[in-house]
Amino acid sequence: MRVAVIDLGTNTFHLLIAETAGKELKILYKTNIPVKLGEGRINDNIIIPAAFERGVKCLQNFSHTIAEYQVEQVRATATSAVRSAENGQDFVNAVKEQAGITIETISGDEEAELIFQGVKLSGAITDLSLIMDIGGGSVEFILCDTEKLIWKKSYNIGAARLMQQFFKSDPINDGDKNAILFHIQNQLADLFDICEKHQPKVLIGSAGAFETFAELTIRKNNLKADINTIKTFEFNFDDYIEIAGKLLNSTHQERATMPGIIPLRVDMIVIAALITNYVLGRAKINRLRLSTFDLKMGVLASLI
The missing domain is CATH 3.30.420.40 (ATPase, nucleotide binding domain)
Structure with missing residues (x-):
């Protein structure tokens, strides 16, 4: 069929x-x-x-x-x-x-469920994990292990929302960064309570911005990996931190000329790096993995 x-x-x-x-x-x-x-x-x-x-x-x-x-x-x-x-x-x-x-x-809950099913299909879940899907309108978080989904929630803090509301400087200045962080800190209080209780070991980024982070890492290290064909990618944590720092300190024009960033993500990748850094720090996670399978694959799984 x-x-x-x-x-x-x-x-x-x-x-x-x-x-x-x-x-x-x-x-x-x-x-x-x-x-x-x-x-x-x-x-x-x-x-x-x-x-x-x-x-x-x-x-x-x-x-x-x-x-x-x-x-x-x-x-x-x-x-x-x-x-x-x-x-x-x-x-x-x-x-x-x-x-x-x-x-x-x-609904946001249904979206989170489908993202979980997609990521599960990729084989990326090998430990107690926190899945994060950064969309333009919302961000979904799913706490899970290899067997089951433990907790999920969708938050209206997507990259397009935050960009339109807070991102006014180039490169992004401390005032804009702090406004974004203050906003998401208030939104995500229950997420960090759950993380404190369960202590996930890995943050799994579901496609989107995390594919851009991976693409930049692959190019930086001349790795033999193709985002279009791989299901998962394991980040070297120091590599990710270095790349995120570079993105946060760069101008729009500098990002626009970076090989590996698609035009749509030139500015949104700054928001994605800021949120990801904050979640990694607050949840005390130092392992990061990409799943190229996301909601689409979860929907596909539901059809078969």
């Missing part, structure tokens, strides 16, 4: 088409488009007209691709940008009418 998964993220829309036979699956096609649905007014809970139009057009194109591949089953999930937008349902209705795609707007 051929299945398609569409993940409507706040920054990026993803399409994944796979062939399944029993529990085996083969990826036939995948793409991601920087739609930037949360552009401009995500903190006002509005999808602005230009972003609304980009989103519908992208899904019309996805619909053509799905038809070309003769897909039998489609699951499209929308997360924080659509979930929190006052005109989110209008967007869902427009996509149904103009692209023929039915969108399922999932």
